[in-house]
Amino acid sequence: MDLRTGASIVGVLAVIYGLTAAFGPRAHQDAGFWRRFTTAGAIVLLVAIVLLVAIPFYREGGLS
Numbered sequence: 001m002d003l004r005t006g007a008s009i010v011g012v013l014a015v016i017y018g019l020t021a022a023f024g025p026r027a028h029q030d031a032g033f034w035r036r037f038t039t040a041g042a043i044v045l046l047v048a049i050v051l052l053v054a055i056p057f058y059r060e061g062g063l064s
Helices: 003-027 031-059
Strands: none
Touching: 003 031
């Protein structure tokens, strides 16, 4: 997978996560659910960044 494709996928995931985290609590009032959702979403984004951006960036030679 190309580095730009991975970065695009991570960007779309981040936007979806951000919008859901911003507007979701209005629809569902359970605070425990949103605490778990934000933690799980952040972990998923971190894994996606590592797998789809950091590793391909390193394989392409990094900054050099």
